Amino acid sequence: MRNEADSVNDQSWAMQTKLAAGRFGWRAAGLAAAVFTLLGAAHVLFNPFCWRFDTAELWPGVMILTSLVGALLGLRRVGPLEAGAGALAFLPGAWLAVVALQATLGDAAPRDPGVADQGVTALAVIAACAAGSIRSLTALRRSAVT
Template sequence: MTPEEWTTGMRNEASSVNDREWAMETKLAAGRSGWRGAGVSALVFAALGVGVVMLGQYIWRHDAPDGLWVGVMILSGMIGALLGARRVGALEAGAGALAFLPGAWLAVVALQAMLSDAAPFTPIIGVSNEDVAVLAVIAACAAGSVRAATHRRTLVRA
C-alpha cells in the first residue's frame, strides 16, 4: 500500500463514522504521514552541513576549493533525487534542505567551543546564509521530478 492510498483510506474511514472526535483525529493522522520525510531530509542535509564545515576545518584548512558551493549544490540535487526515489515529496525535501544551514552553524559553534581562535567563523567562506535557499529549491525540484517520474512509471505498469 502506498502512502497516498493509506492517506486516502484514512480519510474515507474518517468520513464514514459518526464519532466526530475520532474522525477529526483520524484526518489529522492522515495529514501527518507526509511530513515524516521532512525529518529524514532535515537530518541528511544537516549532516551535509556538518560535513562541509568539518572538511573545511580539517582537510582544506580554511582554504575552500573554488567549486565547493557548486559541489554542494550538485550534492543537494543528488540527495533530493534519492529522497524522491524513497517517496519523499518535493515540499518535504525542500523543507528538510533548509536544515543545511543550522547543521553547518552548529558545527561552527562546536568547533569554536573546542578550538577557540583556530575554529572557523562562518560555515562556508564566500557563501552567504541566504544562498542556502538555493539548496532547498534544488532539492525540492529533484525530489519532485524523480517522484513524478517513478509515479508515472508505476501508472504505466498498472
C-alpha cells in the same frame, strides 16, 4: 485523493481522505532535515581542506550533492515539500558544526560556515525539484508498467 473524496456519499470517510491528502509528512521532513544537517556539518568540516586547493568548486559541489540527496529522498518517497523543508536545516547544521569546533579548537576554529544565508534557499529549491522529479518519474514508470 480529493477528487475521490468529493465523489462519495460517506461524509466521514471523505473528510478523513481529504485530511490525509493535505497532511504534511513530518517523518519524511525529519529524515530530510537530519540528512541536510549532516551535510551542513560535513561542509564545515571539509571546508578547511578545500581552502588549500580550489574553493571555487565547493559551492557547486554542494549544490550537486544536494540534488543527489534530493533524488535519493524522492526514491524513498519523500515529497518535494518535505525535501525542501528539510534542506533548510543545512545552515543550522553548518552553524552547529562551527560552534562545536569553536568550543573544542578555540581560535583555530572557523568563524563562519562559509555559506551565505540566502544560499540555503537555493538548496531547498534544488532538493524539492530533485525529489519531485524523481517521484514523477517513478509514478510514470509505474503507470507505464500497469
